[in-house]
Amino acid sequence: xxxxxxxxxxxxxxxxxxxxxxxxxxxxxxxxxxxxxxxxxxxxxxxxxxxxxxxxxxxxxxxxxxxxxxxxxxxxxxxxxxxxxxxxxxxxxxxxxxxxxxxxxxxxxxxxxxxxxxxxxxxxx
Numbered sequence: 264x265x266x267x268x269x270x271x272x273x274x275x276x277x278x279x280x281x282x283x284x285x286x287x288x289x290x291x292x293x294x295x296x297x298x299x300x301x302x303x304x305x306x307x308x309x310x311x312x313x314x315x316x317x318x319x320x321x322x323x324x325x326x327x328x329x330x331x332x333x334x335x336x337x338x339x340x341x342x343x344x345x346x347x348x349x350x351x352x353x354x355x356x357x358x359x360x361x362x363x364x365x366x367x368x369x370x371x372x373x374x375x376x377x378x379x380x381x382x383x384x385x386x387x388x
Contacts, residue, residue: 273327 269275289308297306304320306313321328344363352360355370368376 277324277326 266275269278293306293308293313296308297304299305303314303316315323317328347363348360351363351366352358354366354375356372368379371379
């Protein structure tokens with residue numbers, strides 16, 4: 264099922280191409296120096312500065328990146344703070360909630376949990 268989802272996203276070749284490899288030490292350096300600001304990733308490896316966003320990374324890797332910004336944490340604010348508070352109120356069943364908060368699945372109604380799992384397992388992939 265995982266491979267089917269990768270195929271549907273157009274990412275399968277990226278994961279099954281055994282000719283692609285990486286240097287573990289370079290990867291460690293990349294992550295150690297990695298930072299993300301305004302949707303752009305910045306790092307440095309062997310003195311080479313690296314900067315890209317999701318769209319550019321998709322082009323580099325030859326994979327689709329359309330809509331990726333919606334799935335990352337920063338992208339959720341496209342809904343607006345008031346709408347996010349409203350969703351948090353509904354999902355947590357706390358109508359008096361005034362501030363954004365993380366909602367765990369155990370805080371949700373069973374129907375909301377079912378919808379959550381449907382979206383995570385079927386819609387997003």
